[in-house]
Amino acid sequence: MKMGRWKTLLGLAVATALTFIPTTDPAGAYQALPERPETRSVLFVGNNWEGTVDIIDPKSFTRLGQIQVIPDLKERQREILTDPVRAGYYLAIRYLVGEGHDQYVDDMFTSRNGRYLYVSRPSLADVVGIDLRTREIVWRVPMEGYRADHMAMSPDGTRLLVSDSTARKVHVIDPSEGRKVAEFESGDSPHESQYSSDGTRIFHASIGHVWSPTDRPIFDSMKGDRWFQIVDAETYQVIKRLNIGEILEDHGYENYSSAVRPMALSPDEKTVYLQLSFLHGFVEFDLENEKPLRIAHLPLSEKAKNTPREQYLLDSAHHGLAMNPRGTKLCVAGTMSNYAAIVDRKTFEYKLFPDVDKPYWATNSADGKYCFVSASGDDQVVVLDYRNEREVARIPVGDHPQRMRMGVIHRDYVGVEGSPDHFGKIVEMGSR
Incomplete structure (x- = not known):
């Protein structure tokens, strides 16, 4: 069934369901945790449809x-299916957001001591803490709404943010105890959050009703509240709330969505790079003066050119953005055009890496040398070298990888370094 028809059906389903509801990387990404004598730095890859997380050595x-x-x-399924409203959302997530699959892993972070992994589970509407030694769940925090989404970890590791997709809020969790300690308001469909490098501010965005078929500019207001917010990380009060689409229009850039997708902060945190719904590229935005500086337009594949907006994957023309630690290059996941790109920050000149099937996230290695791009359609992670601007490897992973995060794990909990197991070896790309 075409995406537009699914969006229409889901809109009706959600409307019906609602009637039953009672009234270390300095470049703006998560700072990679430092290794300790007892821990090692690894890449965690969330396999969304499979319900697994792969642990990858970021060097070999x-x-x-x-x-x-x-x-x-x-x-969890027994609990969901005995509640008509929860069951309705569970099925809606499967047949639109999950493209016919349940969504079991969205985001993940680790504790600083490498002993615990924290995972948001969309279809199960919760976040759990998992003991990396026993692989058992040690705590669970349910969402107030019906879907869990992106997360963020404070630089000191004491606070975990979880976006509650249908509750218009972000939960603040103490991961050491597995309990909620605060929250802050968001717009419709809370999405991406990032901490400032000093941990005093939170940059947060909501993306509106991505399930809605009202994707044309004339119907834009029907997408709901889509805000870019700056939040005080101590009081959780909203310091600023910006409508990016309106600001773009005020500066002569018309018909752009207000929905901010992934973002990347410059090292001085004065400039933020924003992916928007339906934009094949990104916006360079001056945070101090609250105005757009430039828009980078990246190529569309022939398939993307001929794909109606209503059939975009969750309104995502591009979904995945990272910046190297020096702040000179950006790494982009060109979702609807099936490529990854490295873009020069100064000139916006780019190099494309084709044949990346449905890329849906980009993140840096702890040393900032590589950008990892998840190829969710290929069940691979593509490794790009920032300095040489070349693809160096493709790593086989589980079913439908999306979010990836650098973390640490206790050395006793993993096998011998550089020893691939039965899952398969990497695909070397040589000098490509």
């Missing part, structure tokens, strides 16, 4: 292990 590009993050699936 080998898979060190895999974690099952839905051991309680049958229990």
Whole structure:
């Protein structure tokens, strides 16, 4: 069934369901945790449809292990299916957001001591803490709404943010205790959050009703509240709330969405680079003066040119953006055009890396040398070298990888470094 028809059906389903509801990287991404004598730096890859997380060595590009993050699936499903409203959302997530699949892993972060992994589970509407030694769930925090989404970890590791997709809020969790300690307001469909490098501010965006078929500019207001917010990380009060689409229009850039997708901050945190719904590229935005500086327009594939907006994957023309630690290059996931790109920050000149099937996230290695791009359609992670602007490897992972995060794991919990297991070896790309 075409995406436009699914959006229409989902809009009706959600409207019906609602009637039953009772009234270390300085370049703006998550700072990679430092290694300790007892820990090692690894890349965690969330396999959304499979319900697993792969552990990848970020230097040898080998898979060190895999974690099952839905051991309680049958229990959670029993709870969901006995509640008509929750069951309706569960099925809606499967047939639109999950493209016919349940969504079991969205985001993940680790504790500083490498002993715990924290995972948001969209279809199960919760976030869990998993003991990396026993692989057992040690705590669980349900969402108030019906879907969990992106997360963020404070630089000191004491606070975990979880976007509650249908509750218009972000939950603040103490991961050491597995309990909610605060929250802050968001718009419709809370999405991406990032902490400032000093941990005093939170940059947050909501993306509106991506399930809605009203994707044309004339119907834009029907997408709901889509805000870019700056939040005080101590009081959780909203310091600023900006409508990016309106600001763009005020500066002569018409018919752009207000929905901010992934973002990347410059090292001085004075400039932010924003991906927007339906934009094949990104916006360079001056945070101090609250105005757009430039828009980078990247290529569309022939398939993307001939794809109606209503059939875009969750309104995502591009979904995945990172910046190297020096702040000189950006790494872009060109979702609807099936490529990754490295873009010069000064000139916006770019190099494309084709044949990346449905890329949906980009993140840096802890040393900032590589950008990892998830190829969700190929079940691979593509490794790009920032300095040489070349593809160096493709790593086989589980079913439908999306979010990836650098973290640490206790050395006793993984196998011998550089020893690929039965899952398969990396695909070397040589000098490509």
